[in-house]
Amino acid sequence: MKQGFLAALTGLGLLLTAWPAMAHHSFAAEYDSNNLITLTGVITRVDWTNPHMYIHIDVKDAGGKVSSWSLEGYPPNTLKRTGFARASLKEGDTITITAYKSKDGSNTGAGREVTFSDGSKKFAGPEGR
């Protein structure tokens, strides 16, 4: 029964993302994997820090009101090894980023896919789980 369950998971292709994606905390306790939002905004700061990097963006709504968001990503070393160029995130650039919204109600989330101004895309963080 248990083996069947594991085999089923493997069959679903989960094996590639199932090794702990984050070294130091659980995803589900902080972020809602069922609430993937899309934000477009101007980069105000990038923290190349551990245990996670953070992209800070200002997002303007339809009425012109600006709200500031902070999106978590993989550690800098991991991003380097997945080919996420540090130079690709510059203050003042406009990006679109998908993110799993934080469960604490704040303007934070687990960043997933960044779309750069030239249309190219790159994952900044793991798939929700």
Added chain:
Amino acid sequence: MSARIASFAITAAALIALPAAAPGQGRGGDKAPAQPVVHKPIPRAADGKPDLTGTWQGGGVSITGEAGAPPLHPLPPIDPHPIRREPLAYKPEFEAKRKSLTTLDDPTLQCLLPGVPRIQTMPMPLEIVQTPKEVVILHEAFRAWRRIPINDKLTHPDDLVPTWMGDSVGRWDGDTFVVDTIGFNDKSWIAGNGTIHSEKMHVVERYTLNNDGSLSWEATVEDPVVLTKPYVTGATLRAPIDVRIEEYECIENNPDPAHMKKAAELDKSNK
């Protein structure tokens, strides 16, 4: 709770399945032609022992890739290496304590050392440095390090004080490097959520090079205080291409505990 069990099971599935993962395999659907597994004699040190020296990694997106983003340097295929596993079995009084703990209690959330064997399951590389007298493991994750002096009787110093990573000694059992670790504190977790142990935890690891370039790792965890039988886990480590261990100062910028605490409070007030 079921989510926790599922998460644990998924991790377990990964540990089982990872070695069989072919390069570029994933949900993106890859029809790359299967490459043959290349076999060659395992590397040996000047003293004739298998040479474990090098950078190794068990998992993580940088070597496995993910849906829509294959790894920059796909690893060559390897043979399947079955992994022996025995589940965690807690005495009833400790099972209750274990269940009362949540991910908010996880020491690694505060950037504290994961202990052994958990350090081996972090999604980052480690480097093994082997000499005839000592094996050293440098982990990128949590900047952990382990000194493993080699002595055939596996004698530990008699002045141990409890620590997160314990005291390790090693010996060669044929071509397998056996590591015996005691002297733990009771603060780290064995595997995942709430998997507590006592200061009496005893971990025996076996490191064996395979002739397909991979490294098999198995850990047996005994704890006469909290467990009813040994817990056994393992993984197949790969030599990641163009990777060296680098700094990971976890405490640098860690807003996660505060977010999680607030999320838990909100969750509670909504019930």
